[in-house]
Amino acid sequence: MGKSLQLVVCGAAGRMGQAVLRLAMEDSELSIAAALVRPGNEPDPAARSIQPGFSYTTAAPKDLRADVLVDFSGSSGFDAALDLARARRLALVSGSTGLSEAQRSAMQRASAEVPVLWAANFSAGIAVLAHLVEQAARLLPDWDCEIIEAHHRHKRDAPSGTALMLGERSRQARGSLQGDAAIDRSGPRQDGSVGYAVIRAGDIVGEHEVRLAGPGERVELIHRASDRDVFARGALRAARWLAGQKPGVYSMADALGLTAAPDSR
Numbered sequence: 001m002g003k004s005l006q007l008v009v010c011g012a013a014g015r016m017g018q019a020v021l022r023l024a025m026e027d028s029e030l031s032i033a034a035a036l037v038r039p040g041n042e043p044d045p046a047a048r049s050i051q052p053g054f055s056y057t058t059a060a061p062k063d064l065r066a067d068v069l070v071d072f073s074g075s076s077g078f079d080a081a082l083d084l085a086r087a088r089r090l091a092l093v094s095g096s097t098g099l100s101e102a103q104r105s106a107m108q109r110a111s112a113e114v115p116v117l118w119a120a121n122f123s124a125g126i127a128v129l130a131h132l133v134e135q136a137a138r139l140l141p142d143w144d145c146e147i148i149e150a151h152h153r154h155k156r157d158a159p160s161g162t163a164l165m166l167g168e169r170s171r172q173a174r175g176s177l178q179g180d181a182a183i184d185r186s187g188p189r190q191d192g193s194v195g196y197a198v199i200r201a202g203d204i205v206g207e208h209e210v211r212l213a214g215p216g217e218r219v220e221l222i223h224r225a226s227d228r229d230v231f232a233r234g235a236l237r238a239a240r241w242l243a244g245q246k247p248g249v250y251s252m253a254d255a256l257g258l259t260a261a262p263d264s265r
């Protein structure tokens, strides 16, 4: 059977880009139409377990034929990825975090033209954690909510996109209008706020703990990713699902078929 779904990968030289490329190349139903990197940033395919003879590119070819753009280029590459998806009418799957309000608005506008699926975290476990956090926050409306996240030493944004999503979900579940706790955590805690603590160390793939604390007791909900491939697999699953959808905004819950459960955004 021939390969069916053509992918463009943005941020292809990065940790996630490399994982997406490797897994896509192992999949007989996927092929890589273009792997976009910054000029001078082309990894050695041989050194990274990518197919021999595979070539990276710094700009999309004029005759590009593709179905879905998978973006892991972070906030610095996101604008170019979004422009490319719009210009070539490609469905967009993006896991880039640390996006500004302006970038999020631009993504929303683009969804009128192409199908868009953005998720802070493509793992199935985080989709379930988000669901549990919502339930716990609703059942324990007055308890303090703290989110502790840990990632590798190279991560550029903080708190992580996943931590912010979990905080937002907890606030939504409580109907709280209260904002995030200030970065300056000195002084007593503000009722109803969500607090964040950040660890950046070594090669930690991604850990998120939501701690709900009341008087004399606490509930801790934890997810630990130990292999970056879980995110890459989730993104490829999202890409398969998104191809052929109408323009609009979609979530990982849509792609996973979790219609009754909240999504992982």
Ligand SMILES: NC(=O)C1=CN([C@@H]2O[C@H](COP(=O)(O)OP(=O)(O)OC[C@H]3O[C@@H](n4cnc5c(N)ncnc54)[C@H](OP(=O)(O)O)[C@@H]3O)[C@@H](O)[C@H]2O)C=CC1
Pocket: 010, 011, 012, 013, 014, 015, 016, 017, 036, 037, 038, 041, 072, 073, 074, 075, 076, 077, 078, 080, 094, 095, 096, 097, 098, 119, 120, 121, 122, 123, 157, 161, 231
């Ligand atoms: N949703 C999810 O499940 C997950 C999301 N992420 C998110 O994905 C993003 C990437 O993570 P990670 O792979 O670890 O980061 P990396 O820094 O390893 O990779 C990002 C890559 O994108 C490149 N890049 C930046 N701008 C451009 C551009 N304009 N054109 C082409 N390439 C560009 C960077 O190049 P250079 O180094 O030269 O800047 C780098 O090679 C982050 O925002 C991270 O938080 C990560 C894991 C899972």
Ligand SMILES: O=C(O)C1=N[C@H](C(=O)O)C[C@H](O)C1
Pocket: 097, 120, 121, 151, 152, 155, 156, 159, 160, 161, 162, 163, 205, 206, 207
């Ligand atoms: O940068 C990473 O590595 C990760 N980023 C995402 C985030 O910011 O939430 C998801 C995952 O935790 C790994």
